[in-house]
Amino acid sequence: MSVLDSARERVGTREPAKTGRENTPNTSLGTMAVRLGGRLSVGAQCRRLVAEDKLSRDRLEALQERRLGRLLRDAYETVPYYRELFDQRGLTPGCLPPRELLGKLPPLTKSDIMANFPDRILRHGRRSTGSQHLASTGTTADRTDVIVSLYGQRSRLALVFWRHALGGRCGVGAKRIEIPPDACSRLCGTENGRPMGLIGEIRAVAGQNRRPIQSALRVIEKRLRSSIRHSLIYDQTLPPFGPDGTCLAEADLQRYVDVLREQRPYLVTGLPAYLQQIARHIRRTGQSVHVPVIHPMGGLSTPGLRQFIAESFSAEVYETYGSSELGGFACQCDSREWLHVTMGSYIVEVVRDGRPAKPGELGHLIVTGLENRAMPFIRYKLGDVGRWHAGSCECGRETQLIECNGRLQNLIVTGEGRPVTEEELLDLAYSDLGLEHFQLVERKRGQFDLSVVAQPGEDLDQAAIKSAFSDALDGPRRLDVFPAQTIHAEATGKFRFVKSASYEDFA
Numbered sequence: 001m002s003v004l005d006s007a008r009e010r011v012g013t014r015e016p017a018k019t020g021r022e023n024t025p026n027t028s029l030g031t032m033a034v035r036l037g038g039r040l041s042v043g044a045q046c047r048r049l050v051a052e053d054k055l056s057r058d059r060l061e062a063l064q065e066r067r068l069g070r071l072l073r074d075a076y077e078t079v080p081y082y083r084e085l086f087d088q089r090g091l092t093p094g095c096l097p098p099r100e101l102l103g104k105l106p107p108l109t110k111s112d113i114m115a116n117f118p119d120r121i122l123r124h125g126r127r128s129t130g131s132q133h134l135a136s137t138g139t140t141a142d143r144t145d146v147i148v149s150l151y152g153q154r155s156r157l158a159l160v161f162w163r164h165a166l167g168g169r170c171g172v173g174a175k176r177i178e179i180p181p182d183a184c185s186r187l188c189g190t191e192n193g194r195p196m197g198l199i200g201e202i203r204a205v206a207g208q209n210r211r212p213i214q215s216a217l218r219v220i221e222k223r224l225r226s227s228i229r230h231s232l233i234y235d236q237t238l239p240p241f242g243p244d245g246t247c248l249a250e251a252d253l254q255r256y257v258d259v260l261r262e263q264r265p266y267l268v269t270g271l272p273a274y275l276q277q278i279a280r281h282i283r284r285t286g287q288s289v290h291v292p293v294i295h296p297m298g299g300l301s302t303p304g305l306r307q308f309i310a311e312s313f314s315a316e317v318y319e320t321y322g323s324s325e326l327g328g329f330a331c332q333c334d335s336r337e338w339l340h341v342t343m344g345s346y347i348v349e350v351v352r353d354g355r356p357a358k359p360g361e362l363g364h365l366i367v368t369g370l371e372n373r374a375m376p377f378i379r380y381k382l383g384d385v386g387r388w389h390a391g392s393c394e395c396g397r398e399t400q401l402i403e404c405n406g407r408l409q410n411l412i413v414t415g416e417g418r419p420v421t422e423e424e425l426l427d428l429a430y431s432d433l434g435l436e437h438f439q440l441v442e443r444k445r446g447q448f449d450l451s452v453v454a455q456p457g458e459d460l461d462q463a464a465i466k467s468a469f470s471d472a473l474d475g476p477r478r479l480d481v482f483p484a485q486t487i488h489a490e491a492t493g494k495f496r497f498v499k500s501a502s503y504e505d506f507a
């Protein structure tokens, strides 16, 4: 191992030392150099992930226990929000084994974050040097501010490479193209959900602390870092579909196909609804397009949809799971069955009625990030529902196995009290009902409007559609079917194909 490698190893496998300086934002050129240098240790993080991937379940759980113990202690000592939670319950970091202690803390919600950001939820109540400010969008338009430590950023970037390698066997030099729903905000930053230019960003930061030159330097540095990081992951970013919704003109879809044929990428990452639409266009026009690996991202992809995409592009399709708040924490392996949790970096719980869910039982997905100390996410309720699997995967890995079945807000609880997931409804809609797209909106509990878009040149059998959806929803009080031309995207650029009025009944 070279001196550089061993230095990277040392830097990359632990949190930065706790000196007072880390808590003082500083934008000198020297600090910038140190920060850029720190990026090198992403390699060390990748090596750590490879090593942890081979550990037995016992050793992984022991590792989680140690890292969780450190996280809980640090959060108690440095984050006012968590100090108060512990105190209110008469708990201290050493009073119970970490995992048991974790179970005594209530889940953290988006509204908790919004109510306590920044002073009460950040480490020492302020941003640390080198930390990154992200804003989540999610499927609803409400933003959550997230501060990620330097260590957390390196870890997130390593996890992106790791997921591409695990799920897509994507090595260095493989050409990668993405079609995200919000390309502009990923590349330019957002303010109140709207894309923001460089000058606007500098003005906004300058307005906050009245030090324009330092602010400008900080923004330029942030842009540089973000663009370097982005160019490491993707070679090319294609534009989103835009405001016309799901039904893009065939000529516009052909442009995407032309780029894929011309550029011949190894990996394409994109919003599931976009990939589905391009796949349909390929089938309708009888073209042959081959992309070795496809990775749907930014929305729910169901087993049926992944199979459709795989066949249309003659591709291998793999699924990953994560959130902008926490980064990516689970990925499918070659067996393409369940999602493997990256257990050294995250703890994932599935909770139903306030207790741990049984294997295979639908529950709320709750995640603890073990690495971002700048803003700890301890028992964060993602707003997604899913299941965990008790068996082992045929690949031999002993990491925890989970699946995500959709957003909680898109979950219908029927009159009989049975939860119906977004995943079930998507696979029903795209089975053999002749639907191009649909949107099911529950206006009041048990009362549904179903908008349906026919496939080009097809007539819809509305009675059959109504009957299939009625059966799936246990015979609701009202279900009206309306033909539509397209389904429009939400303000975030993503689509909501199911909107529920009954999801709060799911505890």
Ligand SMILES: [Zn+2]
Pocket (backbone or CB within 6 Å): 333, 334, 335, 340, 393, 394, 395, 396, 397
């Ligand atoms: Zn596996």
